[in-house]
Amino acid sequence: xxxxxxxxxxxxxxxxxxxxxxxxxxxxxxxxxxxxxxxxxxxxxxxxxxxxxxxxxxxxxxxxxxxxxxxxxxxxxxxxxxxxxxxxxxxxxxxxxxxxxxxxxxxxxxxxxxxxxxxxxxxxxxxxxxxxxxxxxxxxxxxxxxxxxxxxxxxxxxxxxxxxxxxxxxxxxxxxxxxxxxxxxxxxxxxxxxxxxxxxxxxxxxxxxxxxxxxxxxxxxxxxxxxxxxxxxxxxxxxxxxxxxxxxxxxxxxxxxxxxxxxxxxxxxxxxxxxxxxxxxxxxxxxxxxxxxxxxxxxxxxxx
Amino acid sequence: xxxxxxxxxxxxxxxxxxxxxxxxxxxxxxxxxxxxxxxxxxxxxxxxxxxxxxxxxxxxxxxxxxxxxxxxxxxxxxxxxxxxxxxxxxxxxxxxxxxxxxxxxxxxxxxxxxxxxxxxxxxxxxxxxxxxxxxxxxxxxxxxxxxxxxxxxxxxxxxxxxxxxxxxxxxxxxxxxxxxxxxxxxxxxxxxxxxxxxxxxxxxxxxxxxxxxxxxxxxxxxxxxxxxxxxxxxxxxxxxxxxxxxxxxxxxxxxxxxxxxxxxxxxxxxxxxxxxxxxxxxxxxxxxxxxxxxxxxxxxxxxxxxxxxxxxxxxxxxxxxxxxxxxxxxxxxxxxxxxxxxxxxxxxxxxxxxxxxxxxxxxxxxxxxxxxxxxxxxxxxxxxxxxxxxxxxxxxxxxxxxxxxxxx
Amino acid sequence: xxxxxxxxxxxxxxxxxxxxxxxxxxxxxxxxxxxxxxxxxxxxxxxxxxxxxxxxxxxxxxxxxxxxxxxxxxxxxxxxxxxxxxxxxxxxxxxxxxxxxxxxxxxxxxxxxxxxxxxxxxxxxxxxxxxxxxxxxxxxxxxxxxxxxxxxxxxxxxxxxxxxxxxxxxxxxxxxxxxxxxxxxxxxxxxxxxxxxxxxxxxxxxxxxxxxxxxxxxxxxxxxxxxxxxxxxxxxxxxxxxxxxxxxxxxxxxxxxxxxxxxxxxxxxxxxxxxxxxxxxxx
Numbered sequence: 001x002x003x004x005x006x007x008x009x010x011x012x013x014x015x016x017x018x019x020x021x022x023x024x025x026x027x028x029x030x031x032x033x034x035x036x037x038x039x040x041x042x043x044x045x046x047x048x049x050x051x052x053x054x055x056x057x058x059x060x061x062x063x064x065x066x067x068x069x070x071x072x073x074x075x076x077x078x079x080x081x082x083x084x085x086x087x088x089x090x091x092x093x094x095x096x097x098x099x100x101x102x103x104x105x106x107x108x109x110x111x112x113x114x115x116x117x118x119x120x121x122x123x124x125x126x127x128x129x130x131x132x133x134x135x136x137x138x139x140x141x142x143x144x145x146x147x148x149x150x151x152x153x154x155x156x157x158x159x160x161x162x163x164x165x166x167x168x169x170x171x172x173x174x175x176x177x178x179x180x181x182x183x184x185x186x187x188x189x190x191x192x193x194x195x196x197x198x199x200x201x202x203x204x205x206x207x208x209x210x211x212x213x214x215x216x217x218x219x220x221x222x223x224x225x226x227x228x229x230x231x232x233x234x235x236x237x238x239x240x241x242x243x244x245x246x247x248x249x250x251x252x253x254x255x256x257x258x259x260x261x262x263x264x265x266x267x268x269x270x271x272x273x274x275x276x277x278x279x280x281x282x283x284x285x286x287x288x289x290x291x292x293x294x295x296x297x298x299x300x301x302x303x304x
Numbered sequence: 305x306x307x308x309x310x311x312x313x314x315x316x317x318x319x320x321x322x323x324x325x326x327x328x329x330x331x332x333x334x335x336x337x338x339x340x341x342x343x344x345x346x347x348x349x350x351x352x353x354x355x356x357x358x359x360x361x362x363x364x365x366x367x368x369x370x371x372x373x374x375x376x377x378x379x380x381x382x383x384x385x386x387x388x389x390x391x392x393x394x395x396x397x398x399x400x401x402x403x404x405x406x407x408x409x410x411x412x413x414x415x416x417x418x419x420x421x422x423x424x425x426x427x428x429x430x431x432x433x434x435x436x437x438x439x440x441x442x443x444x445x446x447x448x449x450x451x452x453x454x455x456x457x458x459x460x461x462x463x464x465x466x467x468x469x470x471x472x473x474x475x476x477x478x479x480x481x482x483x484x485x486x487x488x489x490x491x492x493x494x495x496x497x498x499x500x501x502x503x504x505x506x507x508x509x510x511x512x513x514x515x516x517x518x519x520x521x522x523x524x525x526x527x528x529x530x531x532x533x534x535x536x537x538x539x540x541x542x543x544x545x546x547x548x549x550x551x552x553x554x555x556x557x558x559x560x561x562x563x564x565x566x567x568x569x570x571x572x573x574x575x576x577x578x579x580x581x582x583x584x585x586x587x588x589x590x591x592x593x594x595x596x597x598x599x600x601x602x603x604x605x606x607x608x609x610x611x612x613x614x615x616x617x618x619x620x621x622x623x624x625x626x627x628x629x630x631x632x633x634x635x636x637x638x639x640x641x642x643x644x645x646x647x648x649x650x651x652x653x654x655x656x657x658x659x660x661x662x663x664x665x666x667x668x669x670x671x672x673x674x675x676x677x678x679x680x681x682x683x684x685x686x687x688x689x690x691x692x693x694x695x696x697x698x699x700x701x702x703x704x705x706x707x708x709x710x711x712x
Numbered sequence: 713x714x715x716x717x718x719x720x721x722x723x724x725x726x727x728x729x730x731x732x733x734x735x736x737x738x739x740x741x742x743x744x745x746x747x748x749x750x751x752x753x754x755x756x757x758x759x760x761x762x763x764x765x766x767x768x769x770x771x772x773x774x775x776x777x778x779x780x781x782x783x784x785x786x787x788x789x790x791x792x793x794x795x796x797x798x799x800x801x802x803x804x805x806x807x808x809x810x811x812x813x814x815x816x817x818x819x820x821x822x823x824x825x826x827x828x829x830x831x832x833x834x835x836x837x838x839x840x841x842x843x844x845x846x847x848x849x850x851x852x853x854x855x856x857x858x859x860x861x862x863x864x865x866x867x868x869x870x871x872x873x874x875x876x877x878x879x880x881x882x883x884x885x886x887x888x889x890x891x892x893x894x895x896x897x898x899x900x901x902x903x904x905x906x907x908x909x910x911x912x913x914x915x916x917x918x919x920x921x922x923x924x925x926x927x928x929x930x931x932x933x934x935x936x937x938x939x940x941x942x943x944x945x946x947x948x949x950x951x952x953x954x955x956x957x958x959x960x961x962x963x964x965x966x967x968x969x970x971x972x973x974x975x976x977x978x979x980x981x982x983x984x985x986x987x988x989x990x991x992x993x994x995x
Contacts, residue, residue, distance in 0.1 A: 021898040022817035026825070029810035029869050036866030037832040040843035047842060054374055055399035068709065073702060105718045107730060115981055116737055120744070122977045124927035126945045127966040130952060131743045134959060138540045140763050142746065159484070159543030161691075174743070179988070186989040188714065196714050214714045224989075231834060238929045242949060247484060248542040249688035259838040264845075264934065266370050267671070267680035269395070271842050278838040289834045293827050300823065367950070368937035375849060 041282065048275040058272070065276040074250055075277070078258040081165050082234065082284075085254060088169045089176060089233035093225045096180025097218075101210075103181075104188045114185060121178040129242030132171035133158065158244050161251035168239050168252060176232050180225040187221030188214075227292060234285060255281045328615045329382040330361040330604075333369035342635035349631075350622050357615045377401040381607035383616040389424040389435060389601040390668030391510065391675055396605075397427050403606040403613065406431045408620045417642045418624060420660065421601050424668050433605040434620040435641040437633050438666070439565040440656030441491060441598040446559045447582035449476060457582070461499075461527065461589045468536045471559050478536040480558035482544030483690060486683035490670035492562050493686050494598055496524045499589035503596035503665035510673035512711030516682075516703035525689070525696050527589060532693045542691060550574065562586070564600070568652050569637065583652050585659050594664035600672060601641060678703075678710040751775060751963035758959055775964045783954070784939050785965055788947030792972075794857040795864070795943055796925045800918050802865040803872050807917070808910070810869065811876025812902055816888060826877060833870030837930050840867075845934055857941050860932065864925050872917055875990055879913040880906065916987030919980045923973040944969040 050058040135141045136157040144154035157167040199213040237256040246253040263274025409431045421435040458464040468478035483489045508514045552558035554574040606616045629640035634648045647657040671679040685699040752772040853859030932946040955961045
């Protein structure tokens with residue numbers, strides 16, 4: 001009897017081994033991902049229909065938080081800044097390409113140059129933020145000193161609503177350009193020499209060569225560079241938190257920062273409203289994620 | 305032999321009993337040397353007065369405490385917790401996380417001796433905590449510069465404006481300020497408002513009973529205009545912290561600072577002395593209006609879920625005593641709330657003690673009296689106004705909108 | 713090769729190129745050089761406004777010992793290691809398993825799960841913030857390094873699964889098939905045949921994840937608030953509040969905070985770049 005059931009068990013396992021094993025492999029990862037990533041997304045959306053200060057019980061308010069958001073100037077300021085971030089952050093892609101082209105040579109020591117150019121990417125955004133805050137200091141920053149050299153009085157970049165966002169973006173571009181550069185350098189490594197030669201025979205030179213022969217081959221690198229830059233732009237939290245805390249008077253906020261401020265900062269603890277902002281940010285990101293997944297899906301279909 | 309054993313046994317039992325029931329857990333957020341030292345002194349005195357109580361205290365980082373109190377009050381409550389008076393304690397009172405301690409106030413006549421702080425610890429007619437220290441706000445100024453330019457200490461608005469004009473003409477920025485972290489601008493606003501419209505109006509405004517577009521608010525901003533438009537505040541203040549803004553004053557490039565008394569220590573550390581640094585009460589604006597002052601008050605509370613409420617009450621009562629507050633605040637360099645206490649021999653503290661004891665009322669501070677969402681929007685508005693005074697109407701309308709939501 | 717190799721150009725152009733290289737690098741790294749220079753300045757220089765000139769004295773040892781003795785930066789660094797190293801190990805373990813399952817086995821929801829992992833990886837942190845903080849509070853993991861480790865490991869699993877799955881997919885499938893025919897168990901195939909082959913991918917991921925987690929600031933502020941568990945990024949921000957205008961200390965602190973990932977980067981550069989540029993050459 002015992003033997004028989006053991007035998008049964010074994011054959012069941014044996015028969016379904018290939019079907020069951022992947023789930024055993026997936027179990028820890030799926031479990032963690034579900035608990036910490038997937039479920040919280042739905043919880044946040046759920047919380048966005050409540051008013052909740054994190055202390056008292058949650059209070060269902062329907063779409064009230066969303067109605068408030070539509071009428072919230074801070075929300076539009078943040079959204080506008082998000083768009084400025086997205087657009088200007090894209091500069092990292094062409095500039096990264098430019099530096100990559102500049103460094104794609106084989107002179108002695110070029111490898112050290114390449115890695116030193118890439119270096120800023122390894123730094124924490126906290127460090128980058130602190131350094132640039134100091135640069136922009138109107139009293140003694142290098143920016144003020146350089147302008148002073150030309151006889152111009154430096155504006156207080158981080159204290160001026162018209163400059164502050166651009167100042168922070170410039171700080172963010174520094175490591176981001178390095179990132180794009182390394183992607184393009186790798187891409188350039190794999191450009192087919194035959195095609196370049198063929199192009200040369202066709203008398204393609206300079207811009208023409210770049211546009212018609214090189215760039216098409218760099219398409220994967222460009223795609224990844226755009227992907228990481230968009231993500232970087234939408235996640236622009238650290239620098240704002242370090243450099244201005246959203247100021248002056250909230251003019252450098254982006255959605256990510258505004259959400260944090262609303263939900264967790266000293267003057268915040270409006271978890272429901274924060275979750276509403278997060279939900280909107282999530283929906284914006286979803287458009288983009290869907291596009292990315294769709295492209296991946298096309299590739300997988302081709303590959304399979 | 306037997307009796308000895310019994311005695312030993314009972315004493316052991318007794319000992320373990322008191323050790324168990326008499327542990328008092330206190331959460332406190334003063335990690336800097338002076339507050340820490342002062343608190344150690346208080347704990348030692350309390351344990352001496354109550355030998356059966358053993359105090360265990362957790363020291364928190366000042367900023368982190370604002371987050372952690374929200375967690376520990378419900379998850380892992382101590383028996384006593386440090387916090388602030390005014391609207392800052394309202395969320396915890398409303399969520400039922402603080403204990404009503406009106407009985408402590410009754411028990412030893414504290415309703416009289418702590419009267420100055422009573423309104424800011426009262427919600428729904430009950431008292432929710434006990435104050436132990438506060439400090440005055442006012443105008444700190446460069447005495448030597450005033451003397452050199454022949455400026456007398458201004459007591460009314462006209463004299464104050466004249467002083468600013470003289471300073472400006474003499475190449476000195478009249479007022480230094482750093483509004484990067486916003487609250488400094490609220491200090492200026494509070495004082496203008498207290499002097500133009502008075503204490504009750506301040507309370508009505510922070511309680512959401514008056515609109516920001518109220519004609520009386522226009523008067524406040526008219527006065528503020530008289531400082532902002534001629535450029536009496538230091539330039540680039542939006543990128544300075546309050547500490548950064550000390551530098552122009554130390555260097556003699558600016559002459560006045562509307563600040564709390566905690567600015568005295570770093571100013572002296574940077575080289576100013578009793579001869580070069582002075583203090584005056586914020587001048588009168590509306591003639592004859594009784595003067596109220598800003599004096600943010602630090603307090604202790606009993607969490608509603610505390611385990612040892614009996615000893616916690618003993619502790620709260622203990623720290624309200626006049627002699628304890630005297631010693632405590634001598635070390636802190638601040639003012640005792642108990643009006644029977646003595647104040648340290650320091651010209652700034654003495655001036656402050658005098659002013660506060662004669663004040664019509666004590667305001668906590670804009671960001672402690674108004675609810676969080678309103679405070680944040682309001683302070684951002686003040687900062688924006690100080691850079692763009694022409695946007696006054698737009699800002700006030702926006703604040704009305706926030707007010708409507710924040711006081712639902 | 714594009715652009716045209718410089719050695720095929722005129723002598724003059726070659727020389728110009730070689731001259732421009734260090735100048736460009738200098739400008740590019742100017743922020744960093746300024747920080748390094750400042751970190752060895754004396755307080756006197758800073759107070760006298762000598763921020764950009766030659767230092768009057770070199771306080772290298774003073775400043776660096778100063779911040780270790782008078783601030784908790786040593787503790788913060790330790791906390792960062794306590795968060796980063798377990799996260800790297802846990803993430804690699806988990807994503808090897810998930811990557812293997814998604815790369816080797818064919819089952820109905822394979823592609824769906826793969827996409828869920830990728831999509832999750834792109835999600836804005838803010839949508840997770842409130843629930844994850846709540847969960848950590850309920851599990852008693854708020855304000856602990858363990859809480860950070862668990863969250864980071866879960867979140868990074870998305871990216872690492874994508875990485876491992878693509879890497880394993882490129883392995884010769886015949887190896888696994890023939891092992892199956894020989895009757896070797898699925899787990900043994902994974903352990904003895906696949907794992908040794910993915911070592912380069914593991915190295916690349918380890919370096920990359922280490923850097924990501926080390927530099928994390930957002931989650932450190934959301935899930936931790938006390939010094940005992942604060943990683944160096946958030947610690948540096950709080951020290952910045954204490955070191956008002958003492959730029960020599962802020963700079964020295966920044967350099968110390970940046971040190972571990974920088975060292976790792978220079979030691980394992982090849983792996984690092986391999987990890988980052990995955991997908992930049994194909995697809």
